[in-house]
Every structure is written in structure tokens, then in C-alpha cells.
Amino acid sequence: MLDAIAETLPPEWKVSFPELIAETVTSRIVKVRLESGEAAVIKHLTPLGMREELGGGTHYLEWHRGNGCIRLLAQSDNNLLLEFAGAxxxxxxxxxxxxxxxxxxxxxxxxxxxxxxxxxxxxxxxxxxxxxxxxxxxxxxxxxxxxxxxxxxxxxxxxxxxxxxxxxxxxxxxxxxxxxxxxxxxxxxxxxxxxxxxxxxxxxxxxxxxxxxxxxxxxxxxxxxxxxxxxxxxxxxxxxxxxxxxxxxxxxxxxxxxxxxxxxxxxxxxxxxxxxxxxxxxxxx
The missing domain is CATH 3.90.1200.10 (Aminoglycoside phosphotransferase (APH), C-terminal lobe)
Structure with a gap:
């Protein structure tokens, strides 16, 4: 499953060490490492997740620009590259x-x-x-x-x-x-x-x-x-x-x-x- 998700990611994201940390009806949450070595999260949205979270949810993150909430680092189709908020x-x-x-x-x-x-x-x-x-x-x-x-x-x-x-x-x-x-x-x-x-x-x-x-x-x-x-x-x-x-x-x-x-x-x-x-x-x- 992680391999299938990885195939949908843009190569320019240069992420590594995928680790599935959660799975719901709306998404799969995969912790990864950026090229810098920092932790990040890929949120792989299901069709339900795309209906519920794309658009308003991502625009909300962009609007706040990291003030009080995680940063949206990049987006490609149904994959969101997000700041790792912590455990x-x-x-x-x-x-x-x-x-x-x-x-x-x-x-x-x-x-x-x-x-x-x-x-x-x-x-x-x-x-x-x-x-x-x-x-x-x-x-x-x-x-x-x-x-x-x-x-x-x-x-x-x-x-x-x-x-x-x-x-x-x-x-x-x-x-x-x-x-x-x-x-x-x-x-x-x-x-x-x-x-x-x-x-x-x-x-x-x-x-x-x-x-x-x-x-x-x-x-x-x-x-x-x-x-x-x-x-x-x-x-x-x-x-x-x-x-x-x-x-x-x-x-x-x-x-x-x-x-x-x-x-x-x-x-x-x-x-x-x-x-x-x-x-x-x-x-x-």
C-alpha cells in the first residue's frame, strides 16, 4: 500500500522512509522524511476525503500560514504534504x-x-x-x-x-x-x-x-x-x-x-x- 501511494507522489517532493501512522475512511496518514531530514506527513485522501477536505480545508491552512495550525507544504492530486505537528x-x-x-x-x-x-x-x-x-x-x-x-x-x-x-x-x-x-x-x-x-x-x-x-x-x-x-x-x-x-x-x-x-x-x-x-x-x- 505504501508503495502504491509513493508512486502517486511528485518526485520533486523527495520524501523517504514512509511509515503509515493512521488510516480512516477519509485518508491514510503517512509519516515521511523530507530531503532536509525533517519529518513531514503525507495525507493520502480517499474519494470521501477529497470531497470533505480538499478546497476549504486546504485553503484554511493556506490562509493561516502556519499561525496556530500546521503548514500545507505542497499538494498533488489527492496527496497533501503537510508539516508534522508532533505525536x-x-x-x-x-x-x-x-x-x-x-x-x-x-x-x-x-x-x-x-x-x-x-x-x-x-x-x-x-x-x-x-x-x-x-x-x-x-x-x-x-x-x-x-x-x-x-x-x-x-x-x-x-x-x-x-x-x-x-x-x-x-x-x-x-x-x-x-x-x-x-x-x-x-x-x-x-x-x-x-x-x-x-x-x-x-x-x-x-x-x-x-x-x-x-x-x-x-x-x-x-x-x-x-x-x-x-x-x-x-x-x-x-x-x-x-x-x-x-x-x-x-x-x-x-x-x-x-x-x-x-x-x-x-x-x-x-x-x-x-x-x-x-x-x-x-x-x-
Whole structure:
């Protein structure tokens, strides 16, 4: 398999010592050495990966120019040559030093990403609007009442509509910021694997409430949700209700995706996170 990938690479990349480090439905991640001896990564996209990550995702990396995220070094067809971000994830840091420590690191990374917009760089093309991102949730909210079901999706869709009608500081978004997409290496903490959205940057903090995926003790913990929301509100100078609203909305969006896949157990887990965030939201006057 590595030989087959190597055959598709431009010879001018001059990479060597390929090592498969991850494989998903969207890509194969191969660690290589550049001619300089530095480590790099080749992301070999599958057809699904090409649909989801080419365009907006690569333009997002180019827009940031390495500020807070990995650099896109080169691209050829479905192969991306990327800076090696490191092997240590924010999830590793959470497991060793606790959730609060991981949250503080995320805040620093998030603020660095905001600096690109503050530098007044023109935004890239081919980004997905947040309203398009929430299409699955809106569809679910439209069909449930017809079946006589007043679900969490209906309430969430109303909340999302209000949030999207009142977006602030609209800019390019990563779209999938969570503990395993923030890595530590020679340049410090960097983000990887952007989806390439555009909208209110508060949405990019929403996934932190929803993660880590295997830690329901954290995801559904109301005191953790309240503390994280307060931290984000102060650090990003945004209304805490907006932050919690996007957190709840994202959890319901994830549930709608799981529903489409008929993965009802995961949908229920996602709705559990949304319900916990809603309880915290209800306590705020």
C-alpha cells in the first residue's frame, strides 16, 4: 500500500522512509522524511476525503500560514504534504494533567487562530457556511413534528437559527476543533485536519464541550460545562449564552448525523450532552 501511494507522489517532493501512522475512511496518514531530514506527513485522501477536505480545508491552512495550525507544504492530486505537528495530542495532555489544563491550552491555540483575522488577511474561497453545516439538524427538526414528535432537534433548530441570524466577527473556521486535532511538536501546539467553514468563531469552541468522545463523565458534567463556558466567555470576550448555545447546537447536530447513520445509541449519547448543556444554559439569567 505504501508503495502504491509513493508512486502517486511528485518526485520533486523527495520524501523517504514512509511509515503509515493512521488510516480512516477519509485518508491514510503517512509519516515521511523530507530531503532536509525533517519529518513531514503525507495525507493520502480517499474519494470521501477529497470531497470533505480538499478546497476549504486546504485553503484554511493556506490562509493561516502556519499561525496556530500546521503548514500545507505542497499538494498533488489527492496527496497533501503537510508539516508534522508532533505525536502528542491535547487528549494525552488531558489524561496526564487534567481537563482544566487542557482547556487552558485550547484557549491559547484558539486565540492564536483568531490573530489571522485580526491581521486583516482576505478570507479564502470554498468555505462552507455554518447554516449549510447544520442542514442535517434542520432536516431532522422539520420531519419530527410531522411524526408528532417534539424532540430536542426542534428546540435546537430554533436556537441555531437565532444564533446564525446574529453572528459576529464572521471568519474562516476550523470546523472540527477537539482534543485529538490539537498536537504538540517543535512549534508548540498546532491544529490539524480543518474542515474549512465560515461563520461565527464561537462555533469552533463548541466541540470542546462534546469531547473527549469516550469521557461521558466530562461531557455530561454540568459543573464542567459551566466552568468551561465561563473560561471561554472571559477569554474570547463573548456572551456565555452564545457559547453554551453553540455547544448545545453542535451536540444536537452530531446526534442528527448519527440518526442519519441509524446509529441510535450514539445519537442518544449526543443528545445527553445537549441536555446537560441546556440545564446549564437554563441557570443563566
Amino acid at each position: 502528542r495530542t491535547l487528549l494525552d495532555h488531558l489524561n496526564e494533567h487534567g481537563d482544566d489544563a487542557a482547556t487552558q491550552i485550547f484557549v491559547g491555540v484558539f486565540l492564536r487562530l483568531l490573530e489571522t483575522k485580526q491581521a486583516s488577511l482576505p478570507g479564502p474561497p470554498d468555505l462552507i457556511p455554518l447554516r449549510t453545516m447544520f442542514a442535517s439538524l434542520f432536516k431532522k427538526a422539520g420531519t419530527d413534528p410531522k411524526r408528532g414528535v417534539q424532540s430536542q432537534f426542534v428546540e435546537a433548530a430554533k436556537l441555531v437559527d437565532a444564533l446564525l441570524n446574529d453572528q459576529h466577527d464572521v471568519q474562516p473556521l476550523h470546523g472540527d476543533l477537539h482534543h485529538e486535532n490539537v498536537l504538540y511538536g517543535e512549534r508548540g501546539w498546532l491544529v490539524i485536519d480543518p474542515k474549512g467553514l465560515i461563520g461565527d468563531p464561537t462555533y469552533d469552541a463548541a466541540n470542546m464541550f462534546y469531547n473527549p468522545l469516550n469521557r461521558d463523565d466530562l461531557r455530561a458534567c454540568e459543573s464542567r460545562i459551566a466552568s468551561m463556558a465561563q473560561t471561554f466567555s472571559q477569554a474570547f470576550n463573548r456572551d456565555i449564552k452564545t457559547i453554551l448555545g453553540f455547544g448545545m447546537a453542535h451536540a444536537c447536530l452530531s446526534a442528527s448525523w448519527h440518526d442519519e447513520d441509524e446509529n441510535y445509541d450514539e445519537s442518544a449519547r449526543s443528545l445527553g450532552v445537549a441536555a446537560a448543556i441546556r440545564k446549564v444554559l437554563d441557570t443563566i439569567g
